[in-house]
Amino acid sequence: MSRLIQNSIRNTLFRLKPPPSITLSSTLTNNLSTSPEPSPEPPLDETSQSSAIWNVIIGRAGDNRVVSEDEVFHRLSDDPLCKKVNLSDTLLHKLLHRFRDDWRSALGVLKWAESRKAHKNNPTEAYDTAVDILGKAKKWDRMKEFVEKMRCDKAVTLNTVAKIMRRFAGGGEWEEAVRVFDRLNEFGLEKNTETMNLLLDTLCKEKRAEQARAVLLELKAHIKPNANTFNIFIHGWCKANRVEEALWTIQEMRGHGFRPCVISYTTIIRCYCLQCNFIKVYEMLSEMEANGCPPNSVTYTTIMSCLNAQKEFEESLRVATRMKRSGCEPDTLFYNCLIHTLARAGRLEEAERVFRDEMGSVNTSTYNSMIAMYCHHDEEDKAVELLREMESLKVCEPDVHTYHPLLRSCFKRGDVVEVGRLLKEMVTKHHLSLDESTYTFLIQRFCRADMCEWAYCLFEEMISQDIAPRHRTCLLLLEEVKKKSMLESVERIEHVMKTVKLTAPVK
Template sequence: MFKILSTTSLNICIASLCRVKNLKNAEAVLIDGIRVGILPDVVTYNTLIDGYCRLFGIDSGYSVLGRMMEAGIHPNVITYNTLLSCASRYRLLYQSLDIFDEMLQVGILPDVWSYNILMHCFFKVGKPDEAYRVFKDIFLRNIYPSPATFNIMFTGLCKNWYTDNALMLLRNLQRNGFRPELVTYNILIDGLCKSGKWRTVKGLLKEILDYGHIPNAITYTTVMKCCFKNKMFNEGLEIFSEMKAKGYTFDGFAYCTVAGALLRTGRIEEANQCMGNMFRSGIDLDMVCYNTLINLYCKEGKLEDAFGLLDEVEKMGLECDIYTHTILIDGLCKAGNIQGAQRHLKYLNKVGFGTNLVAFNSFIDGLCKLGQIEYAMQVFESMKVKDEFTYSSIVQGLCSAGRFHLAARLLLCCVRSGVRILRSDKKAVIRGLRFTGFGPQAKKVQSNIRLAKLLHY
């Protein structure tokens, strides 16, 4: 009895040291234990394998396995699951398969977690078909799946943009008696929201209630973000009100999401109230919160307050991200302070942010809206990297200046370089050419865009 308790105490000490990443002392405790006659067991070595895997990687974990077998202690399924988890964490698919094969060769039968980890690894490396085969293999081998098995499957399918397949799988499982948990619905709702399938999301929300589940803060926040992403601002704000009425607590991210949506719809006063509620809730502000506040000040035209908040952030030791500076550049442009925006772009390069595409897009957009199209074209030509938003800003600026032929040439250049064009830009160019009496040219531009798309794709 004393020996069992002593080994247990040894394992607790080693586990505690591994948890704080102090493997040197963990090894010292193991040596001291053996010296006084307390022999390690499989749990001891499994704990060490996990510690080495987390801190140094799979090879270090394998070296402990070698020591374990030299000590005459046989590994078990937990040993190999620990190694599998490490390989999966680093997306080492082939090593995961080797570990799985080795487990079978030494006569250790994989359990449901072995299959869960392998399935998760396939998803992480973008192989959903292979993951699904592992999922089917669980049933073929008469292993009872855990709730995590299903959730890994649904999460993996959604993250690999197979949301339709995830929904079909849910329906197939339900026909065989599967009752989804709320967390399962949350996973599916998140995936469907990201795919823009709002109608299906509404159906799942009703289904949650039919199953007797009560939507939680994660459910509501996910749906709320989906509404804002799809520009369904009123629906999103209704969900926010419903959450408040039900007494759910909010984190800073939820408040900032709502405030950001209100700002995009020009409801600055309501955004102010939302941020005020966040302050009164005593939430610790992170960089996302400060970015939202800076954006609010810029929308209100309070640039001095925005830059004052930037100084406050830096004094607190928080690191401003590129979005902070992009918001400020956008605010300076909208205030007509192009020189200030230009100075801030130079400052970004000076402090190590380099040439940032989002910041330059904001600068070009600001120049176009102020009618400084020639300067905007100079900046556009100087940029080495461009995306659809760069082209969109300059095309819309050219259309506003009545220079539809140049805008049409840029659209074609955009398609030929493999960059997606926005429908609104194409419509602005075609409509502009027609209204200025260049109908045949408009048809030719449409035809050329269609041909360029076919040749590229």
């Protein structure tokens, strides 16, 4: 979890006293005002060492000020416990992943690792991660410095190039992504079908299929496309909702001697599903079977998910029956979708049977579907039992979405005490970060519970994490704080709405 998120949640939920206008029970006050007790000295396993290092960096930053990479480096270098840490490649990877949203701390950790010569035998993975973190933060100059350093050390790999291209394209700098391809020879890499496809895939995923097409037309005289090249374009055109171009690409693919595969067809089926054109979906299924390319579990799950989104649960179950009759082997994603469909169709016993008897393996999404099902049908005790089972079996870990239905049930029955307990459990027990959807949900629910002071605290923390609130969230909160004559809050929200690039309202 990033430094700012950890501190913000602690400040908001554990240290701040409820505003004077809120009347809360003593239990909730205790839940939300008590800081977590300090943990005993952890054993020297990698997870505990990671937490100890994290505490050295974060524990002294209670004022939420930005910590520079040099300060992080000096803290780690001077700390007696950190000097005893066995900084393996695995531990370094965990630390960089933990600070993936805090580029200064990530670079400080990497500098400390370099001073310890912790990754002298395998520096590329750590450098790749640092490049990715800098790209995510759009620190282009620093990212280029890192890449230049890697080039001099001959440490640039195809994976490095992929991260650079994708971060540039994702940040709206697609021309820079093309320039990286042009420089491949400088990095000791070859311009071939694989690297060309990497560039095309990057552009298509960022809805730049036309630019990708222009690149292909320029390069194909020197670099031969393969089947994957055409699948990339099928995906790109479908992502841009231009299914006719995708169908034309299928014909072009055949013209080059390649047969469309299940990926090609499933991509187009997904596009038709998003258009709610299920007549075309079933036509495409029949075409797949006629051409000797039977649909797989992903194909059927895609169709079921889109039918579920349209609340066509019985039709979705008919698709599941069609899949079973075809002899297609189901996977975990299909079962997760089936459980969700059965739950929404009100068939709880069938969903439980699939969960307990049919599934060979489960994941977090499986448990999330079951927990959501129980909460939806007001069987919260069973939902909590599943959460505890999840924790005890340790087959998979809870995420923020595991808690959403539980929190929703608490708000539904007006149990703000349990809301506080669950939020505390999320942060201190499972080290979960609040994302945009969770912040939005909590702000809306606190407003509806006539607790807009708490909603406003979460709004401020959301802004401090550089998470842009939705326009409708701002309007809801603004209306509530006006009712309570919270004039400073009114001015602050109006200022944010004018200066911060808000997430567009949901239509």
